[in-house]
Amino acid sequence: MLGEVILVGVMVGAVYALVTVGYSMVFGILKLMNFAHGDTYIFGTLICLTLLAKYNIHPVLAILIAAIAGGGLAFLVELLVYRRLRAPQHRLISMITALGAAYVVQNISELQWGNQVMSFPSIVESKFVTLLGLQVSVTHIITLFVAVLCIAVLILFMRYSRYGKAIDCVSQDMDAASLMGIPINRVVSSVYFMGGVLGVVGGVLYSSAYNAVSLGMGFRGTLIAFTAAVIGGIGSLGGALLGGMILGLSENLIGVYVSSSYRDPLLYSLLIIMLLVKPTGILGNSDQTKV
Amino acid sequence: MDMSFFESKMGRGLLFGGLTICLLLTPTFVTDIYILSIFNLMIIYAILCMGLNLILGFTGLLSLGHAAFYGIGAYTTAILMTRFGFGFVAAFCASAVLAMIAGIIIALPTRKVRGDYFCLITLAFGEIFRLVATSWIEFTRGAMGIVGIPIPKIFGLQIVTETHFYYLGLGILTFTYLTLRAITKTRYGRAFIAIREDELAADTMGINTSIYKIMAFSIGCLYAGMAGSFLAVYQTAVTPSNFRLEESCLMIIMVIVGGMGRNLFAPLAGVAVMTVATEVFRSTAEYRMLIIGLIMILVLLIRPQGIFGSSSFKN
Numbered sequence: 001m002l003g004e005v006i007l008v009g010v011m012v013g014a015v016y017a018l019v020t021v022g023y024s025m026v027f028g029i030l031k032l033m034n035f036a037h038g039d040t041y042i043f044g045t046l047i048c049l050t051l052l053a054k055y056n057i058h059p060v061l062a063i064l065i066a067a068i069a070g071g072g073l074a075f076l077v078e079l080l081v082y083r084r085l086r087a088p089q090h091r092l093i094s095m096i097t098a099l100g101a102a103y104v105v106q107n108i109s110e111l112q113w114g115n116q117v118m119s120f121p122s123i124v125e126s127k128f129v130t131l132l133g134l135q136v137s138v139t140h141i142i143t144l145f146v147a148v149l150c151i152a153v154l155i156l157f158m159r160y161s162r163y164g165k166a167i168d169c170v171s172q173d174m175d176a177a178s179l180m181g182i183p184i185n186r187v188v189s190s191v192y193f194m195g196g197v198l199g200v201v202g203g204v205l206y207s208s209a210y211n212a213v214s215l216g217m218g219f220r221g222t223l224i225a226f227t228a229a230v231i232g233g234i235g236s237l238g239g240a241l242l243g244g245m246i247l248g249l250s251e252n253l254i255g256v257y258v259s260s261s262y263r264d265p266l267l268y269s270l271l272i273i274m275l276l277v278k279p280t281g282i283l284g285n286s287d288q289t290k291v
Numbered sequence: 292m293d294m295s296f297f298e299s300k301m302g303r304g305l306l307f308g309g310l311t312i313c314l315l316l317t318p319t320f321v322t323d324i325y326i327l328s329i330f331n332l333m334i335i336y337a338i339l340c341m342g343l344n345l346i347l348g349f350t351g352l353l354s355l356g357h358a359a360f361y362g363i364g365a366y367t368t369a370i371l372m373t374r375f376g377f378g379f380v381a382a383f384c385a386s387a388v389l390a391m392i393a394g395i396i397i398a399l400p401t402r403k404v405r406g407d408y409f410c411l412i413t414l415a416f417g418e419i420f421r422l423v424a425t426s427w428i429e430f431t432r433g434a435m436g437i438v439g440i441p442i443p444k445i446f447g448l449q450i451v452t453e454t455h456f457y458y459l460g461l462g463i464l465t466f467t468y469l470t471l472r473a474i475t476k477t478r479y480g481r482a483f484i485a486i487r488e489d490e491l492a493a494d495t496m497g498i499n500t501s502i503y504k505i506m507a508f509s510i511g512c513l514y515a516g517m518a519g520s521f522l523a524v525y526q527t528a529v530t531p532s533n534f535r536l537e538e539s540c541l542m543i544i545m546v547i548v549g550g551m552g553r554n555l556f557a558p559l560a561g562v563a564v565m566t567v568a569t570e571v572f573r574s575t576a577e578y579r580m581l582i583i584g585l586i587m588i589l590v591l592l593i594r595p596q597g598i599f600g601s602s603s604f605k606n
Contacts, residue, residue, distance in 0.1 A: 033407055081588055092353050093591050099540060100587030107581035226411055261426040268415040275412055279404045
């Protein structure tokens with residue numbers, strides 16, 4: 001039993017890591033809490049659901065289209081809502097507009113799909129195999145594999161491509177990066193796009209593993225991403241992975257062994273405790289106020 | 292328009308007196324129960340937003356969990372009156388104090404964490420409160436909520452009709468205004484503003500910023516507890532859905548639309564605009580969040596200081 005719970009926990013953790021990475025990258029660059037993150041990726045996930053259930057499109061193609069739609073929406077939100085408030089003195093204002101953007105996206109999804117829990121088709125056939133003496137669902141293994149693959153590609157991209165380096169530069173010092181000829185707006189837009197794409201992939205994987213999707217998962221997803229990012233160390237790629245993993249594991253352990261109705265309150269308490277004990281997270285750098 | 296008349300002492304006195312008379316006589320002119328119920332709703336939001344303005348407008352702390360403190364007040368009154376036979380006055384005081392204590396506890400982290408992280412703490416607390424209120428069925432009766440809250444009695448007077456509740460609410464609102472005015476006129480009020488303008492500078496000038504932040508936050512929560520207590524006896528029922536994040540956002544918008552900052556009355560404009568707008572758009576309830584969201588974005592992009600704001604926020 002414990003083995004299965006941990007394995008599912010690792011799978012959920014990998015998906016959370018995927019969702020968190022997109023959010024954490026955005027925070028690393030703009031220091032902005034993107035409240036619309038969860039609602040954006042649920043929008044993409046719901047598009048994927050429509051493509052799969054209504055039009056019977058091949059799953060890979062459907063995920064691709066949905067991911068681009070989610071990324072596009074994230075790009076649009078940044079362009080219309082966040083860009084004008086990018087200066088650090090507007091940080092609290094931009095948080096409120098971010099919340100407004102979350103509401104707008106959520107309401108648009110609600111008008112289209114309603115706020116009921118909908119069943120999400122399994123992308124792969126759900127079979128169980130015995131692995132190392134554990135009963136494991138094939139869906140879970142494939143989910144884990146895809147999530148790990150996406151993260152690995154992202155890490156390679158960030159470390160070795162010119163674009164990845166540009167993103168790193170912008171997150172370190174936006175003004176200096178701008179003076180060095182890095183096109184800030186394009187970099188920021190592309191980070192939002194990538195965050196949206198990764199979020200949608202995570203959302204689709206999660207929904208197909210649990211065979212369910214609902215609008216309520218959007219805001220929960222935002223909070224989960226915040227919590228994971230804060231635990232791991234906000235803004236750091238490794239921190240997002242670690243935080244996602246910790247959250248996925250503890251979610252399943254709490255859900256099975258403690259109480260399923262108090263699972264979310266306990267997870268959010270984790271966020272508060274972490275902010276109290278070590279606001280910079282496990283892998284984050286200490287942040288100092290510049291005078 | 293020449294504003295100097297309204298800024299002179301006599302002008303302000305006249306304006307104030309006129310306003311007071313209008314407010315006191317409202318139930319004589321407004322006989323429609325529905326319109327009066329909107330007035331009562333506005334009073335509740337006015338108390339909440341005046342308190343929130345102390346937190347957001349004066350001190351510059353963004354609280355996304357104000358509805359939770361409102362809820363703590365409402366649930367305290369509901370539980371004390373239905374289960375422990377408390378009178379309204381005692382339950383009202385207990386609600387206010389409990390909300391304030393919760394506020395102190397939640398504000399403690401401001402000593403260590405930055406503003407945007409603090410905002411996350413309030414957000415998480417708001418969600419935890421709502422989820423616990425929904426799940427702890429033995430204590431809060433879960434999503435069904437607590438019903439059958441008895442008719443409040445104040446010194447032998449029974450509060451039953453809309454008009455009665457109007458005067459009770461007006462009394463609480465007056466208390467809120469007078470105490471807030473007293474607080475903000477002292478050095479405490481100036482310290483709050485100093486923290487909003489530049490926290491580091493305030494700290495350097497010898498203001499104990501963490502204590503003042505906790506103070507501002509918990510006092511704001513005290514009023515939320517009062518508003519919650521009033522809501523409980525007014526609705527005679529409380530459910531967790533009264534205290535969702537949406538509610539916290541609505542309060543923030545009201546404060547922003549009215550104008551954050553030194554003017555204590557400014558949030559009232561936001562309350563009036565948003566309450567009336569909500570009622571007018573009631574038939575299009577499915578667009579409610581879209582409208583709220585768009586207002587949040589547009590107001591902050593176009594006029595961050597609101598209709599009557601004294602200074603733009605954190606600028």
